[in-house]
Amino acid sequence: MTQNRLMITNIQRMCFHDGPGIRTTVFTKGCSLHCPWCSNPENLSAVPEHYERDGIQGTYGQEYKTEELVKTLLKDRDFWGEDGGVTFSGGEALLQAGALEEVLKRLKELGVHTAIETALFVPEENLRGVLPYIDYGIVDVKVLNPAVCKEVLGGKLEFYRKNVRLFYDSGRLKLFRVPCCREYTFTEENKRLLKEFFREYPNVPVQLFAIHSLGEKKYRSLGRTMWKAGEMEQESLEKYCRELKECGIEAEVIRI
Numbered sequence: 001m002t003q004n005r006l007m008i009t010n011i012q013r014m015c016f017h018d019g020p021g022i023r024t025t026v027f028t029k030g031c032s033l034h035c036p037w038c039s040n041p042e043n044l045s046a047v048p049e050h051y052e053r054d055g056i057q058g059t060y061g062q063e064y065k066t067e068e069l070v071k072t073l074l075k076d077r078d079f080w081g082e083d084g085g086v087t088f089s090g091g092e093a094l095l096q097a098g099a100l101e102e103v104l105k106r107l108k109e110l111g112v113h114t115a116i117e118t119a120l121f122v123p124e125e126n127l128r129g130v131l132p133y134i135d136y137g138i139v140d141v142k143v144l145n146p147a148v149c150k151e152v153l154g155g156k157l158e159f160y161r162k163n164v165r166l167f168y169d170s171g172r173l174k175l176f177r178v179p180c181c182r183e184y185t186f187t188e189e190n191k192r193l194l195k196e197f198f199r200e201y202p203n204v205p206v207q208l209f210a211i212h213s214l215g216e217k218k219y220r221s222l223g224r225t226m227w228k229a230g231e232m233e234q235e236s237l238e239k240y241c242r243e244l245k246e247c248g249i250e251a252e253v254i255r256i
């Protein structure tokens with residue numbers, strides 16, 4: 001892919017969970033992980049993919065020139081109000097760091113508030129390039145046992161940890177988000193590791209949410225089957241949330 005083009009699957013308007021205010025969220029295509037619970041299977045591969053859904057055929061993935069994307073996003077400007085703006089999500093937006101940097105830089109020149117939701121399993125230089133143009137970083141926290149992380153998600157935890165530190169030290173990391181499932185992220189061991197991890201980053205609030213199966217139709221449209229997680233009781237999330245608060249960590253349970 002050329003530097004000045006971004007491969008994306010969707011531009012979603014009127015989003016309320018992807019940073020402050022009302023936002024337009026851009027879903028980029030391609031991810032460095034393969035989380036079993038992923039609800040965006042169309043964003044895993046970096047190349048366009050054919051799909052068939054309810055008898056309708058199409059392609060997941062469209063290349064946008066950076067200036068074309070900025071122009072498209074600016075059409076939503078009136079909806080953003082005082083504190084809204086644009087959020088980049090995925091997949092892993094930082095895998096397309098060159099083009100992303102161009103878009104973010106232009107948005108900042110135009111006075112647009114920018115956010116990113118990232119899993120941070122990318123080379124450090126990808127993050128360094130875009131950092132100056134990000135106002136609000138949302139970082140996913142998943143499996144914190146290095147061996148399990150490598151085996152289940154396919155990512156090296158040491159890279160992730162370095163990137164989290166870099167993001168935090170920049171003052172632009174504003175929120176941690178934990179997708180909770182009993183099998184991997186909400187085990188007793190991981191809950192303990194999460195608590196230790198959050199203590200390393202004072203003043204970054206934490207959102208917990210139960211993973212869901214809303215991506216099922218998209219898996220089917222690609223001829224694949226979605227992994228089925230065991231049910232998460234809301235009460236266990238609330239209980240863990242209280243435990244975090246008792247440790248001085250700002251936390252809340254959200255529904256996505």
Ligand code: SF4
Binds near residue numbers: 037040043119
């Ligand atoms: S990091 Fe996000 S997009 Fe990538 S596999 Fe995991 S849940 Fe899916």
